[in-house]
Every structure is written in C-alpha cells, then in structure tokens.
Amino acid sequence: MSLDTATVRRVAALARIRLEEEAEVMRLQAELNGILGWIEQLQSVDTEGVEPMAGGAPGGGASARMPMREEDVVTDGGIREQILANAPDREGDFFAVPKVVE
Amino acid sequence: MHPTDFTLAGALAALEEGAISAVELTRAHLDAIEALNPRLNAFITVTAEQAMAAARESDARRARGEARPLEGIPLAVKDLFCTAGVRTTAASRILGNFVPPYESTVTAQLLRDGAVFLGKANLDEFAMGSSNLTSAFGPVENPWSRRDDPETKLVPGGSSGGSAAAVAARMALGATGTDTGGSIRQPAAFCGVVGIKPTYGRCSRFGIVAFASSLDQAGPFARTVEDCAILLRSMSGHDPKDSTSANVPVPDFAAACKRSVKGLRIGVPKEYRLDGMPAEIEALWRQGLDWLHAEGAETVEISLPHTKYALPTYYIVAPAEASSNLARYDGVRYGLRVEEKGDDLRTMYERTRAAGFGAEVKRRIMIGTYVLSAGYYEAYYLKAQKVRALIARDFDQAWEKVDAIVTPATPSAAFAMGEKTDDPVTMYLNDVFTVTANLAGLPGLAVPAGLDAQGLPLGLQVIGRAFDEETVFAVGAAIERAADFKALPRVRAGA
Numbered sequence: 001m002s003l004d005t006a007t008v009r010r011v012a013a014l015a016r017i018r019l020e021e022e023a024e025v026m027r028l029q030a031e032l033n034g035i036l037g038w039i040e041q042l043q044s045v046d047t048e049g050v051e052p053m054a055g056g057a058p059g060g061g062a063s064a065r066m067p068m069r070e071e072d073v074v075t076d077g078g079i080r081e082q083i084l085a086n087a088p089d090r091e092g093d094f095f096a097v098p099k100v101v102e
Numbered sequence: 103m104h105p106t107d108f109t110l111a112g113a114l115a116a117l118e119e120g121a122i123s124a125v126e127l128t129r130a131h132l133d134a135i136e137a138l139n140p141r142l143n144a145f146i147t148v149t150a151e152q153a154m155a156a157a158r159e160s161d162a163r164r165a166r167g168e169a170r171p172l173e174g175i176p177l178a179v180k181d182l183f184c185t186a187g188v189r190t191t192a193a194s195r196i197l198g199n200f201v202p203p204y205e206s207t208v209t210a211q212l213l214r215d216g217a218v219f220l221g222k223a224n225l226d227e228f229a230m231g232s233s234n235l236t237s238a239f240g241p242v243e244n245p246w247s248r249r250d251d252p253e254t255k256l257v258p259g260g261s262s263g264g265s266a267a268a269v270a271a272r273m274a275l276g277a278t279g280t281d282t283g284g285s286i287r288q289p290a291a292f293c294g295v296v297g298i299k300p301t302y303g304r305c306s307r308f309g310i311v312a313f314a315s316s317l318d319q320a321g322p323f324a325r326t327v328e329d330c331a332i333l334l335r336s337m338s339g340h341d342p343k344d345s346t347s348a349n350v351p352v353p354d355f356a357a358a359c360k361r362s363v364k365g366l367r368i369g370v371p372k373e374y375r376l377d378g379m380p381a382e383i384e385a386l387w388r389q390g391l392d393w394l395h396a397e398g399a400e401t402v403e404i405s406l407p408h409t410k411y412a413l414p415t416y417y418i419v420a421p422a423e424a425s426s427n428l429a430r431y432d433g434v435r436y437g438l439r440v441e442e443k444g445d446d447l448r449t450m451y452e453r454t455r456a457a458g459f460g461a462e463v464k465r466r467i468m469i470g471t472y473v474l475s476a477g478y479y480e481a482y483y484l485k486a487q488k489v490r491a492l493i494a495r496d497f498d499q500a501w502e503k504v505d506a507i508v509t510p511a512t513p514s515a516a517f518a519m520g521e522k523t524d525d526p527v528t529m530y531l532n533d534v535f536t537v538t539a540n541l542a543g544l545p546g547l548a549v550p551a552g553l554d555a556q557g558l559p560l561g562l563q564v565i566g567r568a569f570d571e572e573t574v575f576a577v578g579a580a581i582e583r584a585a586d587f588k589a590l591p592r593v594r595a596g597a
Binding site for chain 2: 003007008011012013014015016017018019020028031032034035036038039041042043045047050051052053054055056057058070079082083085086087088089095097098099100
C-alpha cells in the first residue's frame with residue numbers, strides 16, 4: 001500500500017492542515033509511505049478471535065478500578081471570563097470566527 | 103556541600119533539621135538555572151519570583167510546625183502540565199501564549215504537599231519525539247558529553263528531555279514528566295537519572311495536554327529511586343476529573359525501596375536481545391541480573407513473543423489518538439490563530455494548523471487521520487488494537503512465572519544532535535524497550551546502572567505487574583545499591 005500525492009492532499013485536508021508547496025507534499029508522501037510500509041508488518045500477526053484492546057487500563061478498556069457511572073450533577077461552571085481569557089478573538093461574551101454564513 | 107547536590111530525601115532532612123532553609127535551597131537552584139539554562143535550554147519558562155515567594159511561605163509553614171510531605175522542595179514541571187496563571191506551551195507554537203486558568207491534578211497535588219515550582223521544562227512538541235529536537239523552543243542539550251569528544255552536543259532524549267536534563271544538571275531536585283512510549287524512561291537513561299512511568303490510571307491525566315489518551319501517564323524524575331518514590335506518592339491517587347484514573351489506595355512507595363528482593367523471580371525476556379545491540383548494553387543487562395541474583399533473586403528466562411510488533415502497533419494507536427486529541431487546536435478558543443483577510447473558517451483552521459504545528463506533529467496527525475479514515479480503520483486501527491491485546495496477554499502470561507522483568511532501558515546511549523533525524527522510523531526505534539509497558543498499561547522504571555566506553559550513562563528498566571510499583575521500586579533500589587552509580591555530568595551546578 002502506497003499513498004499517491006492526491007491521497008496525501010486529501011488526508012491533509014481531512015486533518016485541516018494547509019499544504020502550500022509541492023515540495024512539502026512530496027516530502028510528506030515519502031515519509032508517510034516509509035512509516036506505513038513499516039507498520040504493514042502487523043498484517044502478518046494472527047489476530048483471529050482476539051478482542052481489540054481499546055483503553056489503556058491493564059487488561060484492556062475500563063476496569064473494575066474505574067467507576068463506570070457517576071452522578072449526573074453540575075460540578076463546574078460560571079467561569080465565562082476564564083474560558084474567554086485565552087481567545088484569539090472575541091466579541092462580548094462570544095468567541096469570534098470568520099464569517100461562516102453569507 | 104552545595105545545596106544543589108542534595109537528594110530530595112536528604113534535602114527534606116536538612117530542611118527539617120534547619121541545616122538549610124527553603125529560601126536558600128530555592129535560591130541555589132534558581133542560580134543554577136540562571137547559570138546553565140542559557141546553554142542547556144532545559145526550561146521554557148522560569149518562574150523565579152513565584153518560586154521565591156513559595157519558598158518564603160514554605161519556611162514560614164515549617165517554622166509553625168506545619169511542614170507538608172514535600173515542604174520546600176524545588177521541582178521542574180514538564181511544560182505539558184497546565185499550571186494556573188503560568189504559560190503552558192507543550193513546546194508548540196500553536197499554544198505559544200496559552201495561560202491555563204486551572205492547575206493539573208498532578209501539579210495541584212505536588213503544590214498541596216509543599217513543593218516549590220521553579221519553572222516549566224522543555225520537551226518535544228506535544229511530547230512527540232525521543233530527542234527533544236522537535237520543540238518549538240529549541241533543543242535541550244544533554245549535560246553529559248562523550249569522553250573523547252566533549253564538544254559534540256548530545257540529545258537528552260525525549261520527550262521529557264528538559265525534565266531529565268534539569269535533574270541531571272542539578273537545576274532541580276526532581277521533575278514531573280509524562281510517558282506515552284518511553285518519554286520518561288528514555289530521557290532518564292540518557293541523562294543518568296531515575297524515572298518511573300507508573301501503571302496506567304495511577305496518576306490523573308486531568309490538566310495534562312493530551313497526546314495519546316490510552317497511553318499517556320505522568321511520572322517523576324529524580325536522582326535516586328527513593329526520591330522518585332517520594333514524588334510518585336504525592337502525584338498519585340484517584341481523581342474524579344479523569345475517568346481513567348484508578349480508585350486504588352496509594353502505598354508508601356518509599357518504604358518499598360527498602361524491601362529485600364530475596365526470593366523474587368526476575369524475568370529476562372529473550373525477545374529483548376536485539377541483533378546489533380551494543381555489547382556494553384548486553385553486558386550491563388547481564389551485570390544487573392547478576393546483582394539481583396547476588397541479593398537472592400532468581401532469574402527466569404521468559405518469552406514475550408509479540409514484542410517485535412509493539413512499535414508498529416504504537417505508531418498506529420498513538421497517532422490515531424493524537425489526530426483526534428489535537429483536533430481541538432483550531433485557532434478559535436485559545437492559542438495561535440493565523441488568518442488572512444477574506445478567509446473562510448476552514449481556511450483559517452488550515453492556516454493556523456499549518457503554521458502552529460511542527461513537522462513531526464504534522465506527520466503523526468496525518469498518519470492518525472489516515473489510519474482512522476474510511477476504508478482503513480479496520481485494516482490499521484482495529485488490527486493494531488488486537489495486536490495490542492496480544493502484547494498485553496504476553497505480559498499476563500509472564501506474570502504467572504515472574505514478579506518483575508528487567509531489560510535494558512534503551513538500545514543505545516545518548517546520541518548526538520543531528521544523528522538519527524533523517525528517517526522518522528530510525529528515531530522511533532529508540533523506544534523499542536519501553537513502549538511495551540505503555541501498550542500493556544504496566545509500570546516501568548529506568549535506573550542508571552553503568553557507563554559506556556565514552557563515559558555516557560546507560561540505564562536498566564524494571565517492569566512490574568499492574569499497580570505493583572512497590573516491587574518495581576524494590577528491584578530498582580537493589581540495582582541502584584549494587585551499581586553505586588556515582589558518575590557526574592560535565593555540565594552541572596556547583597561544578
């Protein structure tokens with residue numbers, strides 16, 4: 001499996017990363033193909049009947065040591081100014097973004 | 103004795119006896135930072151005024167008889183932990199001026215216990231790297247250098263390179279780090295200090311800038327095993343703000359350092375004997391096992407058959423989780439925004455992320471996006487999760503035969519800046535011995551055990567059962583006693 005430049009561009013678009021120059025596309029194509037070629041070896045492992053390990057807890061996923069449910073109550077809030085303090089752009093109590101709707 | 107030469111435990115005793123004050127101890131470390139940081143670049147941000155204020159408060163508390171477990175101990179904090187009111191960068195341009203309005207749970211617990219924060223330690227951008235070369239704030243220099251070639255600058259390892267270098271050069275008594283594939287243990291080994299990645303769930307991840315959530319764990323660096331144990335106790339514990347933090351009691355890890363290893367069964371995984379591994383590392387490994395044998399432990403050859411698939415598995419799982427976690431950096435709520443007049447929202451996102459992320463972070467986001475994309479999810483991501491389960495199962499089967507596993511910490515000593523950087527995969531191989539513990543969620547400790555022919559430190563790794571850091575500390579402390587590692591880096595405070 002080898003990525004062509006169109007796929008590299010498509011993946012960059014999905015990841016919302018602008019690729020300006022053709023040279024960067026070519027470089028990424030070579031690097032990504034190097035990495036993907038290397039991880040290809042996993043296909044040779046027999047995983048028939050193996051349950052995927054989704055979480056990081058020893059033994060996989062959530063464990064008995066982790067509470068599965070918590071009471072659904074408000075524990076935080078009322079900190080609008082703190083939340084907006086790092087905004088690159090704001091208007092009043094809102095985050096400001098470029099015009100989305102014409 | 104120079105105040106920066108104390109161990110953490112020794113400093114606590116000296117503070118208690120009144121042989122030194124927290125102000126004197128903090129001042130000495132800030133002086134060391136001022137003298138050495140322009141060269142080593144171990145800190146991104148130094149919080150000298152806050153540190154001195156905290157030290158004065160600490161002396162007052164001790165005078166009132168209200169000393170806490172880490173009262174007056176100066177520490178470095180990896181700049182991946184959010185610190186309230188102090189810029190937190192993750193060594194990325196995209197977070198450049200981010201000032202968190204809240205404190206991470208781990209750092210809050212260290213403050214609760216009386217620690218004094220000196221500043222924020224440098225790291226690989228978003229903790230992605232094994233050299234500290236990917237930091238947007240410049241590389242960190244390893245305080246150690248080669249005997250025959252002292253001019254060549256070596257990397258401190260990564261991603262927690264600034265933390266490890268700061269502790270090694272005596273700019274801090276200890277430091278926090280995080281470890282997703284080896285980011286505590288590899289830099290600890292490269293810098294000749296001790297570091298432990300505890301069991302997944304032992305420390306809260308709340309307020310730590312997320313890289314790969316199912317692998318990330320916080321842990322301490324210090325110059326002795328006991329000092330790491332003292333720090334880990336303060337850092338650990340259940341936190342309702344992290345649903346993966348484990349609700350288990352936190353033992354007295356320092357007490358475990360004094361336990362005998364007599365009768366323990368130490369596993370030696372045959373798959374960790376790599377072709378082309380330096381003879382010095384092979385010899386050190388054998389030496390470590392001999393030391394434990396002399397203390398009454400039994401060594402047992404074991405097999406962890408899926409070891410060779412651990413790194414490729416990691417390089418699917420970690421980038422996949424990273425691509426999802428790093429989607430939040432969009433130039434809207436915090437951090438960098440890059441836009442040009444007339445840009446629509448999407449173009450603003452794309453410009454911001456292109457300018458804000460470095461090359462390694464972009465590579466990993468791209469890999470992650472690809473392996474999660476329609477048509478490839480099963481072939482890559484789901485397959486990797488299944489192999490991860492097999493790697494974890496290998497360990498489960500090993501624990502039927504052994505109580506701890508001892509391996510080399512890294513496949514080489516610290517390398518020079520500029521070596522190994524051309525090919526990403528070559529760089530990834532640094533974590534070959536450490537990444538398995540992250541995938542299986544197990545605790546792993548790196549302890550300095552000897553020097554290579556060039557006088558550079560080499561470390562051994564101790565891996566333990568889930569939530570059995572106590573045995574890991576006992577074995578690590580036994581190796582430390584036998585190794586009697588006294589060598590010092592050329593660049594250090596008081597030198």
